[in-house]
Amino acid sequence: MAKSKPPVFIGLDLGGTDLKYGLVNSDGKILISKKIRAKISEGQKVLVEQLRAATRELLSIAAEKKWRALRIGIGSPGAVNFETGKVVGNSPNIPGWEGVNLKNSLRISGIPTFADNDANCVALAELIFGAAKNSKSALCVTIGTGIGGGLVLDGKVYRGSSYSAGEIGHTALVFEGKPCACGNRGCLEKYASVSALMENASKQGFDSVRALTDAAKGGDTAAAALIAEQAAYLGAGLASAVNLVNPEKMILGGGFVDVYPPFLKLVEEEIRKRVFPAALLKLQVVKAKLGNEAGLVGAAFLGSK
Ligand SMILES: [Zn+2]
Structure with a gap:
């Protein structure tokens, strides 16, 4: 019987300077991790396209490694409506970011997609794997x-x-x-x-x-x-x-x-x-x-x- 493909999860962490993105396994271990300068000053459209490109890159790495990507998630500065994925409050770190729908922007291949405030992502990671466990x-x-x-x-x-x-x-x-x-x-x-x-x-x-x-x-x-x-x-x-x-x-x-x-x-x-x-x-x-x-x-x- 063929071994089933190991599951991986796609994470993007958008900051005021850098975009970190990677593939994480079920134990919270980062398997692939990348960091690039986020195109903050080039406007909403360019930045969204950068996030999509990063997601596509991770999806193709997962496919190449024969891993199964089960979820896509992004943490962003500003208040993010967790249900709709829309940035509802502006962040001084990313001018003009309010109104972007992160969930829809990253929904590329039918994989369940989520978006939240970056500090909430930190709290979630500490809750599942870290000091708040x-x-x-x-x-x-x-x-x-x-x-x-x-x-x-x-x-x-x-x-x-x-x-x-x-x-x-x-x-x-x-x-x-x-x-x-x-x-x-x-x-x-x-x-x-x-x-x-x-x-x-x-x-x-x-x-x-x-x-x-x-x-x-x-x-x-x-x-x-x-x-x-x-x-x-x-x-x-x-x-x-x-x-x-x-x-x-x-x-x-x-x-x-x-x-x-x-x-x-x-x-x-x-x-x-x-x-x-x-x-x-x-x-x-x-x-x-x-x-x-x-x-x-x-x-x-x-x-x-
Ligand atoms: Zn203040």
């Missing part, structure tokens, strides 16, 4: 250029009444604070993202994340103070989320958490200092498990849970 409630926060958030409630990704849940990065932290690309002022990500940190750090002569974290590890008090301040802002913002949701897990991801391990503890201390005691009884503050690949893996598993 077996958790009923968790908040997955990714700290990078901005701050992304995905919420798990009752063991499922919670998308909200209009697909905008989890946008913790745009919580108002400082009344009348720094202007944000979202149009508001004083958003958490203007104070606690890696971009915000480096904006302050560059004024003190640290010209890269590596230079800053190396200095802090080597005992430079100015470098350590800059990072501690960022961690305090982040902890304060996340404390509000913990008070609201009372999650089992607060999961922190993004390259910076790996580059500077003490950061996690600093954020946790600030959260614990500020949160209602009852909300701390079961709270664990942990590092994301899937790293940079979470968005791609989560996209490939959209529609599975």
